[in-house]
Amino acid sequence: MIVLQQLINGLQLGSIYSLIALGYSMVYGIIMLLNFAHGDIIMVGGYIALLIIGAGIHPAVAIIAAIVGCMVLACVIEKAAYAPLRKAPRISLLITAIGVSFFLENVAQLLLSANPRSFPNTAIIPTANFNLGSLNISLTTLVTLAVAIVSMALLTVLVNRTKMGKAMRAVSEDMGAAQLMGINVNRTITFTFAIGAVLAGIGAILYCCKYPQVKPTTGYLLGMKAFVAAVLGGIGSIPGAMLGGLAIGMAEVIVNALGYTTWADAVVYVILILVLLIKPTGFLGRTMSEKV
Amino acid sequence: MSERLHALGPKGFIPERDLDKTPVLETHHLGIDFGGLTAVNEFEITIGRTEITGLIGPNGAGKTTVFNLLTNVYKPTRGNILLDGVSTAGKSTAQLCRMGIARTFQNIRLFKDMSVIDNILVGLHHEMDYSLPEAVLRLPRFWRGEKIARKRAMELLGIFRMEDTAETPAGSLPYGAQRRLEILRALATNPSILLLDEPAAGMNPSETAELMENIRRIRDTFQIAVLLIEHDMSLVMGICEGIAVLNFGQIIAKGTPEEIRNNPAVIEAYLGKQKEV
Secondary structure, eight states: OHHHHHHHHHHHHHHHHHHHHHHHHHHHHHHOOOOTTHHHHHHHHHHHHHHHHHTTOOHHHHHHHHHHHHHHHHHHHIIIIIGGGTTSOHHHHHHHHHHHHHHHHHHHHHHHOSSOEEOOHHHHSOOOEEEETTEEEEHHHHHHHHHHHHHHHHHHHHHHHSHHHHHHHHHHHOHHHHHHTTOOHHHHHHHHHHHHHHHHHHHHHHHHHHSOEEOTTHHHHHHHHHHHHHHHHOTTOHHHHHHHHHHHHHHHHHHHHTTOGGGHHHHHHHHHHHHHHHOTTTTTOOOOOOOO | OHHHHHHTOTTOOOOGGGTTSOOSEEEEEEEEEETTEEEEEEEEEEEOTTOEEEEEOSTTSSHHHHHHHHTTSSOOSEEEEEETTEEOTTOOHHHHHHHTEEEOOSSOOOOTTSBHHHHHHHHTGGGOOOOHHHHHTTOHHHHHHHHHHHHHHHHHHHHTTOGGGTTSBGGGSOHHHHHHHHHHHHHHTOOSEEEEESTTTTOOHHHHHHHHHHHHHHHHHHTOEEEEEOSOHHHHHHHOSEEEEEETTEEEEEEOHHHHHTOHHHHHHHHOOOOOO
16 A cells, blocks of 8 residues: 555656656757756746735636746747857757756845745645545645646647647757748747746646745756656657656655655666666657758 | 850740749849858749759759758858749748748658658648647637648648558658658648759659659649759650759759750760860
8 A cells, every 4th residue: 555655646746747857858859958947947937826826816826827927938038048049059058058047046046035935835725635545645646647647638639739739840850841841940949948838837836736835946956857857758759758757756756765765866866877878868769860 | 154044045944835924933143152162153043833944963063052042041142032023032941931932852851750641731831720729729720720731631642642651650651652742741831833852862763754744743733833953864854844954053054855965065064074186
């Protein structure tokens, strides 16, 4: 029973990682950028929700504002920081992403101080527990799983069944050819960032409901883990990111359950190193050949 | 060189049936330099609305560069391009596609991980006019748009009898079928001129003969112009109404297949100059 209990915990954490890893993976798939600012967008989403609920406004408004805020922020970052570097070497883009990440963390620290603030999680998902035999499942867990599953299902439909999704896949496979087919590449890239950020915004709310506090560096470790999840699943692959997120969540929960709590974060990095050593393409990644 | 050019008329060749209409494509003094190297210079061509034109020349003559200029993948250093009488300067590649120019590639560039029909649907992107909220909420316009596009895609696949392969990943098609799919994907964008970059490369003579027939059929069905780069002389001489020969980035001859076949400058470009005695 304890195994099943941990399995559910792992699923909850893992599905949050999956949501965030998707943004990493999609952006990498389309412009080969490891968007290290992605994690910090989550922190911003957390703060937006926290501040709006703190001001006494309905939590539903806060959730929508957080998701929309993440989306707008990601689009602004893309236009201001990444779009001018479209033809620059990939390394410039990567360094810019790290710069944007530091920028967001430090602006948050400047405006909101470095002290962690507690997140009003009960305003969003009320405390409730369901007991199934000795199994104890919180409402937060159920909501997290349901929201994550619905989001990922919608994303899958969007990517596979709509013209925007086809444009995204076309641009990620061959930007030049997509352009010659009349696809507006810039718009498609912005769209990809927006979708990734919406998922990150949803992830932000769910994460803050599980670990109810926000600080300027909240996004750092979370982003790193999501990044490892994306690499593990095969960066650029959407089902891979989902799978990788779940695997990382499970691994973390298992390590915690075995009593090695202090090792939980280290294990994630060990996984990264092992993946890069043994199977750099991850579970579902395709071997990328350099385009000429 | 230029005397020869003018001897054939500065406007090149327009078949008689197209004389009354604006040519689908016109270039004037088109040229591009890469650093100090002039890759294409004074490229002038006029293509009638339903004309099949061949662009030939030795390797490295600049043929693919011309295609890249025509599709604004490279920005011309000099000169201008008129598509249906409208200048293409300052337009993006994607905009040009919507203005009616479509192309295939020398080295096939399909979206290999996507299914055959999805490749075509990418080409039909602008036929579908639903918005994102309509797609997420699955509103009627989304279904209608997708349904019409899929029907159109199947019709296009029907041209080459490829309906059965619709759900196959494009990358797993045999080579010849990939070439055909690339032509269909280009046709999906509803072009008024189709640029084919070595469509017969790697094909055996019977496949080439079939391709010739198909290019002609596509022109007749869709009433579009075709500009093709090709090394296979049987194909070029067999279907082109006009031919332009490029060497070292310059047009050295223009004319009908008959004129090109007997043109000394062309023979020289291909076989080398005869020793002066």
